[in-house]
Amino acid sequence: MAETVADQVVRRLGEWGVEQVFGYPGDGINGILAAFGRADNQPRFVQSRHEEMSAFQAVGYAKFSGEVGVCLATSGPGAIHLLNGLYDAKLDHVPVVAVVGQTARSAMGGSYQQEVDLQPLLKDVAGAYLVEVNVAEQLPNALDRAFRAARARQAPTAVIVPADLQEEEYSPPEHEFKHVPSSPPSTPHSVLVPPEDELAHAAAVLNAGRKVAILIGQGARNAAEEVRHVADVTGAGVAKALLGKDVLPDDLPYVTGAIGLLGTRPSYELMRDCDTLLIVGSNLPYSQFLPEFGQARAVQIDMDESVLGMRYPTEVGLVGEAKATLRALLPLLDRHEERSWRETIEGNVASWWETMEQQAMLDAKPVNPIRVVHELSPRLPEDAIVTADSGSSTNWYARNLRMRGRMRGSLSGSLATMGPAVPYAIGAKFAFPDRPVVALAGDGAMQMNGLAELITIARYHRLWSDPRLVVCVFHNNDLNQVTWELRAMGGAPKFEESQSLPEVSYADFAASLGLEAVSVDDPAELGAAWDRVLAADRPAVLDVRCDPEVPPIPPHATFEQVRSTTQALLSGDPNAWHVLVQGAKTKAQELLPGGR
Known part of the structure; x- marks a missing residue:
């Protein structure tokens, strides 16, 4: 034929x-x-x-x-x-x-x-x-x-x-007029390094700084070691855009964690107080979370020239591949022997993680969603892959999940669309069938499309040498992120008709497909539940009934946002008193001794 x-x-x-x-x-x-x-x-x-x-x-x-x-x-x-x-x-x-x-x-x-x-x-x-x-x-x-x-x-x-x-017979292009040939598939890897004079200019800016901050995105993924060396030489702290969350591990004491709307207090302080900023492979859109304009001298490294200086006025823009550019830059940097700035950063980071633990352990009705990720974090294998969805659960992925070892993680960064956590996890398992994968999804995302893709998981999991793919559902019967945005941004109370979700047992559906299925409505059972699904011989669904009124408001929330939320609650929000109590308890952890 x-x-x-x-x-x-x-x-x-x-x-x-x-x-x-x-x-x-x-x-x-x-x-x-x-x-x-x-x-x-x-x-x-x-x-x-x-x-x-x-x-x-x-x-x-x-x-x-x-x-x-x-x-x-x-x-x-x-x-x-x-x-x-x-x-x-x-x-x-x-x-x-x-x-x-x-x-x-x-x-x-x-x-x-x-x-x-x-x-x-x-x-x-x-x-x-x-x-x-x-x-x-x-x-x-x-x-x-x-x-x-x-x-x-x-x-x-x-x-x-x-x-x-x-269905037609294939005939290749000929060596003749108006035919266009091609070449065999190849995967060349080009390395682009900026000119020496531009590198010297960038080094001069970084050497002059006394309070250096580094922001990394996914474009720095192949340059993790080089970023560490630059941070060591300059005494800098390192904040991570969400798509760069897995570039550096969170057990480094100077890594301040996520930045932006879902970011951490140490990242906010790092940008607020620095006098020099190095951006590597990031096009973070929220410029309000970067230093005040004119406060910091800035250097940016990116393969894409069109993004240089787009988010912050940069003095030096280096068009180059991150790893090669940082390697060329490092010999030109002077070691900063004065370490008070680094010590401040590390103190802020240590205190923040204590605060996160205190917030995670607060009582809620029935389960505090922060604790779901808090209990997962130390149990994750060091080669795990984590996918996150868009919603309030994204806050806990961004702030509370501590990357270690070879862990990878991602989510829909710029589009921030609902529904990718489960299909991302399937793609991850086909990329690395020998590594465990965990998907963190809200119940809105699960009802949108995650439930159907559990069928896909059930169909293909026998192809994976490590069968572990855990889908954790933050089950709160609320489209929670938008509910909080209505309160904080618009001063509007929760609108039940748009925000409330019908009740579904995600565990029962998973069990009907032959997957491991665990339901949790008691926070004391969370640790054992994670142990069970992470040790299962098949994919699993962990269905956790969470309190929708634990606030995902950033720790640096503005007065206007707090005032709008309060006005919304006083305007007839159906869960006003519970929201106020949970919000006060959560924020109080930042003020108590050992907290922030």
């Missing part, structure tokens, strides 16, 4: 080292699905419950593996469903290739079933490279460029293949 265009698609994916394609079937990709069958399912087709989840799984795989994630969807509605996950990849700078079917070429323009004009649909999200393949000879160049562009620009790309073309 002659090789079809679809056969060549599957073959070329394999040549690019793709081991699995996350997708959902449809007649717009029937030719490609048949080609997977003829190729003995190599690469493996991983069936999600929804194309949006396929895109999230590809993003999660790419985030944790460092390789290109690939997702596959049919024409029309399938392509539309990919968009949220692809935008997540775009905003978090993740390499993903989407292969999308399309109506047969003979029917295009005829208002045919499932016909959607895919190029304008995908143009914004896949603008790094988007092409529709209309003849067989286009295919190698189109697919290869999609991979190369995704890698080079750390962005999603898309290749559209009409349904009828998939």
Whole structure:
């Protein structure tokens, strides 16, 4: 049988080292699905419950593996469903290739079933490279460029293949007019280092500082050791953007933790009091959490020149790869022998962790959600991968989870979309089937799409050498983050019709799928529950009934936010008294001896 265009698609994916394609079937990709069958399912087709989840799984795989994630969807509605996950990849700078079917070429323009004009649909999200393949000879160049562009620009790309073309006989491009050849898949790694004079200027700024702060993001992930050395030489403290939470471990005494709306008090103080700022691989959008404009001299390192100076007025912008740039910068730095600034930072960090423990151990009705992560943190294996969702549970991931060893963690950073924690975890397990994975999700996210993806977990878990994938559900029957935003930002009481969630037993659903299932409504049972699910011989769901009134308000909340919250409660919030009591108890830990 002659090789079809679809056969060549599957073959070329394999040549690019793709081991699995996350997708959902449809007649717009029937030719490609048949080609997977003829190729003995190599690469493996991983069936999600929804194309949006396929895109999230590809993003999660790419985030944790460092390789290109690939997702596959049919024409029309399938392509539309990919968009949220692809935008997540775009905003978090993740390499993903989407292969999308399309109506047969003979029917295009005829208002045919499932016909959607895919190029304008995908143009914004896949603008790094988007092409529709209309003849067989286009295919190698189109697919290869999609991979190369995704890698080079750390962005999603898309290749559209009409349904009828998939089934045509494949013919490669010829050495002739209007044919475009391609080259075999390759993965070159370029190292970009700024010029010597710019490095010297940056060193002069850092050497002149007496209170140096470092902010790292995911762009510093390959430069962890170099960041440590710079922090040691300069006596700096290091704050972490959420996407850079796993770059440095939290057992380093000068690491202040997360920064921003979900950040820590030591990070806030670090930025408030510093006189010099070094930003490495971060484009944190919240400039109000950086030093006052004009307070600090700043140096920024990033591969992307377009982000230099975008968030803070920088004196020196270095276009370069983080590891190589810091290595070139280090010999030019003078060691800061005066260590009072570092001692202050370390004292603030130590005190903060004491405060976090005190807040976690406060009584709540029934379980304090802070304690859920507090009990998990010391129990996590040092090679664990943690995924977090968007919601109030994100606060506890950001502030209370202490990274150690080779731990990895991520979430939807810039898009902050609901629902990626579980599909990210699935992608992580396909990237590292020998490592334990924990997903932290609110019940809103679970009802949105997490429950369905438990079916996917049940289907594929036998492929993983370490079967442990734990989904922890913060079960409070409330869309909690928005409830708190209504109170703090708008001064509005909780609106039950929009905020309250129907009751579901996540543990019972998990048990019906043959997964380990544990329910907790007593804080004293939390530790043992974590021990059980982390030792299980299969994936597990930990269903924890949490108090929705434990406030996720930042420790540096403004007076206006506190006043708005109080006004909201006094305006008829259904749980006003309980909210006030829990808020007062939590904030009091920052004022007690040994607290903040």
